[in-house]
Amino acid sequence: xxxxxxxxxxxxxxxxxxxxxxxxxxxxxxxxxxxxxxxxxxxxxxxxxxxxxxxxxxxxxxxxxxxxxxxxxxxxxxxxxxxxxxxxxxxxxxxxxxxxxxxxxxxxxxxxxxxxxxxxxxxxxxxxxxxxxxxxxxxxxxxxxxxxxxxxxxxxxxxxxxxxxxxxxxxxxxxxxxxxxxxxxxxxxxxxxxxxxxxxxxxxxxxxxxxxxxxxxxxxxxxxxxxxxxxxxxxxxxxxxxxxxxxxxxxxxxxxxxxxxxxxxxxxxxxxxxxxxxxxxxxxxxxxxxxxxxxxxxxxxxxxxxxxxxxxxxxxxxxxxxxxxxxxxxxxxxxxxxxxxxxxxxxxxxxxxxxxxxxxxxxxxxxxxxxxxxxxxxxxxxxxxxxxxxxxxxxxxxxxxxxxxxxxxxxxxxxxxxxxxxxxxxxxxxxxxxxxxxxxxxxxxxxxxxxxxxxxxxxxxxxxxxxxxxxxxx
Numbered sequence: 001x002x003x004x005x006x007x008x009x010x011x012x013x014x015x016x017x018x019x020x021x022x023x024x025x026x027x028x029x030x031x032x033x034x035x036x037x038x039x040x041x042x043x044x045x046x047x048x049x050x051x052x053x054x055x056x057x058x059x060x061x062x063x064x065x066x067x068x069x070x071x072x073x074x075x076x077x078x079x080x081x082x083x084x085x086x087x088x089x090x091x092x093x094x095x096x097x098x099x100x101x102x103x104x105x106x107x108x109x110x111x112x113x114x115x116x117x118x119x120x121x122x123x124x125x126x127x128x129x130x131x132x133x134x135x136x137x138x139x140x141x142x143x144x145x146x147x148x149x150x151x152x153x154x155x156x157x158x159x160x161x162x163x164x165x166x167x168x169x170x171x172x173x174x175x176x177x178x179x180x181x182x183x184x185x186x187x188x189x190x191x192x193x194x195x196x197x198x199x200x201x202x203x204x205x206x207x208x209x210x211x212x213x214x215x216x217x218x219x220x221x222x223x224x225x226x227x228x229x230x231x232x233x234x235x236x237x238x239x240x241x242x243x244x245x246x247x248x249x250x251x252x253x254x255x256x257x258x259x260x261x262x263x264x265x266x267x268x269x270x271x272x273x274x275x276x277x278x279x280x281x282x283x284x285x286x287x288x289x290x291x292x293x294x295x296x297x298x299x300x301x302x303x304x305x306x307x308x309x310x311x312x313x314x315x316x317x318x319x320x321x322x323x324x325x326x327x328x329x330x331x332x333x334x335x336x337x338x339x340x341x342x343x344x345x346x347x348x349x350x351x352x353x354x355x356x357x358x359x360x361x362x363x364x365x366x367x368x369x370x371x372x373x374x375x376x377x378x379x380x381x382x383x384x385x386x387x388x389x390x391x392x393x394x395x396x397x398x399x400x401x402x403x404x405x406x407x408x409x410x411x412x413x414x415x416x417x418x419x420x421x422x423x424x425x426x427x428x429x430x431x432x433x434x435x436x437x438x439x440x441x442x443x444x445x446x447x448x449x450x451x452x453x454x455x456x457x458x459x460x461x462x463x464x465x466x467x468x469x470x471x472x473x474x
Contacts, residue, residue, distance in 0.1 A: 023103040030187075030191030031096035032299060036416075038212035039303075042084030045077035046310055050415075050432045052077070054313050059312040067370075072075030075180050085306060086173045089180040093119045096188040097195075106199040109190050110221035118232040119184050123175040126245040165214035169350060175248050182256040183248040185296060188319035191228045198224035256300070260320065263297045266402060269322050273331050273398045277391050280336050283381045287336060298324040305414035315411030315432060322402055323412035325430045328369070329437070330444050333423040335371025337380065338393050340423060341448030345456045352463050355456075368420040385459050389452050396451065397444035409439040 008268035016321065053074050056066045067074070095111040101111025156169050174180065198204070204220040211219075232247075239247050262268055272290060287294070302323035309315060334340025344364050346359040355378065362373040404410045413430040421429065427441035 015068075024100065025292040027096055027100040027103055027189075028185065028296055029288060030099040031092055032291070032295040034095040034099070035088065035091045036169055037417045038084045038088060039299075040418065042081050042086075042088070043306065045080040045084070046306055047415050047429060049074055049077045049434065055433060057313075083309060085177060085303060085310075087176045088178060088303060089184040090116060090119070090176050092181060093184040095190045096185065098194040100192045101196055104196045104200065106196055107221050108215070110225060111195055114195045114221070114225045114228050115188040115192045117229050119180075120171075120185050120231055121188045121232045122183060122236050122247040123171065123180070124248065125170050141270075160335055167171065168460075173307075178300050178307055179252060179256075180248055181300040181303070182259075183251045183294075186251060186255070187232060187247070188329050190231055194228040194231060195221070195224040198227060235359050241291075241295065246349060259297055262299055263301065266399070269398055269402055270395045273327065273394045274391065276336060277394055280375065281390055283389060294324060294327065298322065298327070302414060302416065305412055309414050309432065315414065315434075316408075318412050318414060321412050323406045323413050325415065325417060325426075326401065326405075327398075328417070328421075329413050329430050330441055331398040332369065333397075333426075333441065333445050333448070334366040335369050335374070336394070337371070337375075337390050338397055338445065338448035339371045339374045339380075340366050340391040341445055341450075342374065342386075342389070342452040342456070344449050345453040349453060349460070350455050351460045355459065367422050369422075370420070385462065386455055389455050393448045393451050397447060401440055401449065404440050406438075410434055410440055 048097060052070050053067055056064055062068065094116045096112075097115025098108045098112035100115075102108035164197040175183070199220070203223055205222055207216045207219055236386065238249055239245060239250060241249065245253075272293060276286035276290050276294075279289045301320035303323055305318045305320055305323055307316050332338065339362075343359045344361050346355050347363070350356050350359070358373065358377045362371065362377065365371070365373060378386070380390055399408075405412055411431045411434055413427070415430050415432060417426050417430045419426075423445050424442050428438035431437040
């Protein structure tokens with residue numbers, strides 16, 4: 001064990017520390033964290049409409065009196081959704097540019113604005129909507145085309161007439177919301193870095209010292225901002241001219257979809273959960289180290305599910321089984337390591353006064369998923385007694401929840417919920433009020449208790465032997 005710990009400390013920890021402090025990854029993490037109010041309010045709007053519209057329609061049928069009476073509230077929630085989730089990508093872009101510029105100690109507001117403008121520059125400006133033609137047979141398509149109508153078959157095999165909504169200036173939710181997050185991430189970083197590098201090299205407009213700093217800073221950002229935005233204007237035109245698609249469409253097709261597809265693999269989920277635990281064991285904030293992956297890949301998955309539910313009002317057929325909220329709902333009850341199960345095991349079975357004292361102090365916070373007192377007070381960090389359950393409990397809980405989700409027994413998590421929600425409540429709210437999901441979360445807590453208990457008893461025995469002088473504890 002000592003040899004393993006020494007090897008990990010020598011070879012693994014320096015790499016992990018560099019990952020956790022890499023400024024671009026930190027900016028991605030902080031960018032997502034900063035837009036939490038927007039994400040949360042949009043998720044709240046959807047959750048409220050679940051209880052005001054979707055569940056009542058399921059229980060009492062469409063057009064029931066309850067839904068009719070609260071229709072104005074439902075409409076308000078729709079407005080809030082439109083002002084939050086639908087523009088989430090744009091909010092993230094500004095936040096990302098801001099934090100990245102700030103890390104280089106250049107004007108952060110301008111960094112956010114430049115990133116925002118560059119992303120909009122890459123967006124498609126036209127849209128085509130189809131209108132179904134009821135009662136029109138597919139055999140009549142050729143005749144309709146001959147009459148000058150732009151008609152085709154949609155994915156459902158129905159005849160539709162195509163209509164261009166706009167030839168220029170259109171801005172659609174497929175670009176501004178969850179579907180555009182990867183474009184916002186890639187273009188936001190690249191455009192911000194162009195702006196930042198030019199600012200660092202002083203390729204700016206210099207004004208006299210007598211000019212107020214706010215004006216001077218704004219003028220200094222003009223040349224770097226113009227160059228950064230024009231770069232992506234040119235890139236966009238090259239993409240359209242060569243492929244007929246805008247950068248966002250290409251990124252979604254060739255980067256976003258493959259990455260999200262890989263993220264849904266059973267072993268991919270387990271590996272992410274395991275790595276969070278491994279980093280934490282060596283004293284590094286595992287959730288922060290892995291945040292670029294967890295936030296950058298699984299948050300778009302959650303938002304895609306949320307958008308699916310908002311359009312179809314059902315959880316059946318959601319595109320992604322495991323999302324950002326799934327980690328908190330099933331694999332981090334009480335905090336990383338599902339330490340709520342450990343606290344219960346200690347309070348019931350531990351004979352160690354030090355462990356009981358820590359557990360009593362940590363239990364109230366553990367209910368709300370705050371477990372630093374356990375990680376550093378027990379401690380869990382570099383504690384060989386607890387390394388096995390610490391590493392295996394969350395992956396096992398994740399495997400259980402993912403299995404139930406893949407089997408269709410419980411719906412995927414699609415609502416952003418405050419991470420401090422207690423066990424069961426988080427899963428219930430995150431799945432739009434699914435009771436089975438709450439029970440699966442409680443089941444995972446029970447499994448964690450069972451897995452932690454033998455090691456609590458092992459700690460009892462080790463202390464007894466230490467007291468008897470059988471171990472040299474130096």
